[in-house]
Amino acid sequence: MATEAAHGHDQQWLVHHQYEDYEQQSESYIVGMWAFLVTEIMFFGALFLAYVLYRWQYQPEFYLIHKDLDWVMGGINTTVLLFSSLAVALAVRCAMLQDRKGVLGWLTVTQLCAAGFLVIKYFEWSHKYHKGVWLGEGFKWGEGVTKYAQDVSANTAQLFYSLYYCMTGLHGFHVVIGIIVIGILMRMWFKNNPLVTKDYVPTELVGLYWHFVDLVWIFLYPLFYLMPR
Amino acid sequence: MSAVDIRTEEAPRHAPQPSYLQNGHTIKSWLLTGDHKRIAILYLISTGFFFFLGSIAAGAIRWQLTSPRGELMTLEVYNKMFSAHGVIMVFMFLVPTIPAVLGNFLVPIMIGARDLAFPRLNLASWYMYMVGGVLILVAMAMGGVDTGWTFYTPYSSIYSSSQVSLTLVGAFIVGFSSIFTGLNFIVTIHKMRAPGMTWDRLPLYIWSHYATSIIIILATPVVAITLLCVVLERAFRIGIFSPELGGDPVLFQHLFWFYSHPAVYIMVLPGMGIISELMSAFSRKPVFGYKFIAGSSLAIAAIGFLVWGHHMFVSSQSMYQGLVFSLLSFVVAVPSAIKVFNWTATMWKGSVRLQTPMIYALCFMGLFVVGGLTGLYLSTLATDVHLTATYFVVAHFHYVMVGGTILAYLGGLHFWWPKMTGRMYPDSWGKLSAIIIFVGFNLTFFPQFILGFLGMPRRYATYALAPQFQFYHILSTAGATVLGIGFLIPLFYLSWSLKHGPKAGKNPWGAKGLEWTVDSPPITTNFYETPIVDRPVYDYDPEEEERQFQIELDAEREMREKLAATRGGQD
Numbered sequence: 001m002a003t004e005a006a007h008g009h010d011q012q013w014l015v016h017h018q019y020e021d022y023e024q025q026s027e028s029y030i031v032g033m034w035a036f037l038v039t040e041i042m043f044f045g046a047l048f049l050a051y052v053l054y055r056w057q058y059q060p061e062f063y064l065i066h067k068d069l070d071w072v073m074g075g076i077n078t079t080v081l082l083f084s085s086l087a088v089a090l091a092v093r094c095a096m097l098q099d100r101k102g103v104l105g106w107l108t109v110t111q112l113c114a115a116g117f118l119v120i121k122y123f124e125w126s127h128k129y130h131k132g133v134w135l136g137e138g139f140k141w142g143e144g145v146t147k148y149a150q151d152v153s154a155n156t157a158q159l160f161y162s163l164y165y166c167m168t169g170l171h172g173f174h175v176v177i178g179i180i181v182i183g184i185l186m187r188m189w190f191k192n193n194p195l196v197t198k199d200y201v202p203t204e205l206v207g208l209y210w211h212f213v214d215l216v217w218i219f220l221y222p223l224f225y226l227m228p229r
Numbered sequence: 230m231s232a233v234d235i236r237t238e239e240a241p242r243h244a245p246q247p248s249y250l251q252n253g254h255t256i257k258s259w260l261l262t263g264d265h266k267r268i269a270i271l272y273l274i275s276t277g278f279f280f281f282l283g284s285i286a287a288g289a290i291r292w293q294l295t296s297p298r299g300e301l302m303t304l305e306v307y308n309k310m311f312s313a314h315g316v317i318m319v320f321m322f323l324v325p326t327i328p329a330v331l332g333n334f335l336v337p338i339m340i341g342a343r344d345l346a347f348p349r350l351n352l353a354s355w356y357m358y359m360v361g362g363v364l365i366l367v368a369m370a371m372g373g374v375d376t377g378w379t380f381y382t383p384y385s386s387i388y389s390s391s392q393v394s395l396t397l398v399g400a401f402i403v404g405f406s407s408i409f410t411g412l413n414f415i416v417t418i419h420k421m422r423a424p425g426m427t428w429d430r431l432p433l434y435i436w437s438h439y440a441t442s443i444i445i446i447l448a449t450p451v452v453a454i455t456l457l458c459v460v461l462e463r464a465f466r467i468g469i470f471s472p473e474l475g476g477d478p479v480l481f482q483h484l485f486w487f488y489s490h491p492a493v494y495i496m497v498l499p500g501m502g503i504i505s506e507l508m509s510a511f512s513r514k515p516v517f518g519y520k521f522i523a524g525s526s527l528a529i530a531a532i533g534f535l536v537w538g539h540h541m542f543v544s545s546q547s548m549y550q551g552l553v554f555s556l557l558s559f560v561v562a563v564p565s566a567i568k569v570f571n572w573t574a575t576m577w578k579g580s581v582r583l584q585t586p587m588i589y590a591l592c593f594m595g596l597f598v599v600g601g602l603t604g605l606y607l608s609t610l611a612t613d614v615h616l617t618a619t620y621f622v623v624a625h626f627h628y629v630m631v632g633g634t635i636l637a638y639l640g641g642l643h644f645w646w647p648k649m650t651g652r653m654y655p656d657s658w659g660k661l662s663a664i665i666i667f668v669g670f671n672l673t674f675f676p677q678f679i680l681g682f683l684g685m686p687r688r689y690a691t692y693a694l695a696p697q698f699q700f701y702h703i704l705s706t707a708g709a710t711v712l713g714i715g716f717l718i719p720l721f722y723l724s725w726s727l728k729h730g731p732k733a734g735k736n737p738w739g740a741k742g743l744e745w746t747v748d749s750p751p752i753t754t755n756f757y758e759t760p761i762v763d764r765p766v767y768d769y770d771p772e773e774e775e776r777q778f779q780i781e782l783d784a785e786r787e788m789r790e791k792l793a794a795t796r797g798g799q800d
């Protein structure tokens with residue numbers, strides 16, 4: 001869908017009919033992505049607000065409950081995600097240089113990290129599930145829970161875990177979406193689709209999204225796993 | 230405004246292309262279109278459908294209240310009826326309608342673009358709207374909700390056994406359709422303006438859509454996640470709003486109004502944009518205080534985020550919080566007032582033409598002023614304690630939402646109808662409908678101020694203990710009947726005009742603005758070539774216009790006299 005009026009720009013054929021030229025299109029994409037990330041911030045924001053309120057209200061209890069979370073697992077996950085962000089950044093750089101092999105390589109690393117993150121999350125969650133620390137009528141609190149945490153009432157524990165599951169769950173959902181989107185992007189690179197090989201912007205957009213997902217976790221990790229007394 | 234003088238329809242320099250209506254006739258060419266104008270038409274039909282459903286619910290409510298014991302429904306059905314009315318009207322009509330119909334159609338044309346930045350996202354927005362709408366309707370078919378459109382916890386999360394979850398999922402999805410529209414407008418307005426279309430040449434309509442879009446993308450995600458948390462609470466007993474687990478049900482109200490107060494500006498700001506256009510076009514005068522009106526839109530968007538607590542004066546928030554929210558609510562009325570004063574000043578010494586869209590705009594002014602000023606009664610702590618949750622609030626928000634948003638929408642629809650369809654409707658019928666709506670509206674809702682002041686609570690199905698209220702309720706129901714008729718009349722003559730209306734031509738009103746330089750109806754890409762803007766916005770000369778107008782009037786009078794003379798001769 002190129003416009004008739006080619007300005008002699010070699011990327012003009014990439015331009016959709018509503019845009020004048022390649023610059024306008026690229027800038028629109030990038031502004032659009034940033035606006036989307038703003039909506040994402042507000043989306044998570046409401047949950048962060050709820051977190052702040054209840055942490056404020058129940059700080060001593062939350063402190064005891066949080067000892068039941070495995071900060072090592074969480075820490076590994078943080079490292080894994082940070083590394084995946086680096087990989088995506090390098091993939092974007094390769095895309096700018098039109099280095100197809102580089103892009104595919106770094107995106108593969110990203111995907112492995114993302115999958116690793118989800119596997120670790122799966123172990124964490126299923127461990128909790130087996131202990132009965134799971135949302136719903138059957139929420140069990142006591143047996144199998146870390147020593148200090150046992151002293152807290154089951155209701156407050158369930159409130160803590162409501163926040164925990166909602167926020168890490170919503171984040172996990174974003175990781176899954178990221179895996180799908182990066183998968184599609186890799187496929188396009190693999191097939192040598194000129195929409196991505198001749199234009200780095202789509203890769204950059206996916207990169208922006210992935211950095212955002214990463215950033216959310218950077219906040220979630222200390223808030224849940226590393227509470228001060 | 231553009232390089233081409235829009236008054237003289239010069240010979241086209243390009244081979245004519247088919248209009249957007251003619252460019253493809255299959256159903257598929259509509260349902261898979263990326264054309265912002267076709268998507269606008271899809272939205273026009275679907276929002277119109279939901280408006281019709283919502284109105285039927287309103288009719289049922291008014292019928293019920295004609296007698297103190299309730300005429301029509303059981304208490305439970307009544308609860309579901311007003312909830313259905315609120316949910317449909319707010320989420321399915323008032324929030325989307327102006328941006329998605331008139332905004333979609335006009336934003337690209339007014340800034341000289343061929344389409345919105347993301348046509349497929351635009352289409353996705355319509356599909357989200359439809360999916361959400363269908364879910365809400367399915368929920369209603371399965372029994373409906375009885376929580377009101379506000380879904381307050383813990384009633385909605387713990388106690389109500391109606392179809393809350395499904396309705397909320399529907400509203401959640403509709404929220405995304407709104408976000409998509411807002412996102413598209415922001416990018417389009419930033420990046421797609423034609424050469425020369427600088428920020429200070431943007432029509433005020435664009436400014437208000439810009440402000441609206443900012444509110445949409447900042448506020449809608451918050452209510453989306455909030456509604457989702459209620460669904461999760463019903464499904465998995467998560468405790469964020471659950472007092473049983475130490476959660477705070479009032480937090481729901483905070484989050485809900487953090488969206489829903491700004492949402493009232495999502496509803497009314499685009500309407501204000503329409504009024505700015507109408508006032509200028511039908512006074513043939515540049516808008517008075519362009520910068521102030523543009524700035525006030527942004528001010529409303531900003532301050533509108535800081536006043537949500539005025540819905541919660543009696544909900545256990547602290548006195549000091551109430552004080553601050555009260556003060557800020559007074560502040561947010563200032564930019565609205567600036568607009569009203571500037572519109573009034575725009576008419577001053579203009580060459581005013583009382584055609585249908587202008588009549589609607591004038592009706593808007595009257596009703597919006599009443600709605601806005603009564604907002605101040607409600608923002609005053611002491612009076613609100615008396616008036617909250619009474620019919621006074623109901624009357625207030627109907628004055629701003631029906632008198633404001635819907636009248637502006639109708640005014641805009643009548644203004645741009647010739648552009649959208651290429652046909653004119655009969656002006657006298659248009660004026661008649663506007664006046665019937667104005668009268669019917671006041672008859673419906675003015676008595677509700679009195680009712681509320683006297684203490685009639687909102688959302689009650691009966692008032693058997695206060696039969697003296699019946700008089701006002703009957704007035705209100707009678708008014709609603711008139712109002713309903715007023716809304717039906719445009720449906721008829723506008724449909725009639727589609728086939729039989731006279732051809733409109735590019736610029737039937739003699740208005741300025743890029744949209745009046747393109748064909749009616751426009752071609753798919755709007756412009757044959759990208760326009761270059763080299764004039765200020767609202768480039769009218771009221772004195773010259775008035776001279777022309779007088780000449781036309783004289784000519785018309787002469788004609789009439791001659792006609793009368795010849796008739797007289799025949800007798």
Ligand code: HEM
Nearest residue numbers: 493497539540558562601604605607608617618626629630
């Ligand atoms: C001029 C500035 C305005 C002020 C100061 C204002 C103030 C208020 C206040 C204080 C309330 C709460 C009353 C109560 O529940 O006790 C209220 C309710 C309401 N207002 Fe306004 N308002 C203004 C403009 C608007 C506009 C422009 C709209 C919509 C287009 C609007 C729509 C509503 C709605 C829908 C409610 C009731 C919500 C509910 O409880 O269901 N208001 N207003």
Ligand SMILES: [Cu+2]
Nearest residue numbers: 490537539540
């Ligand atoms: Cu409000």
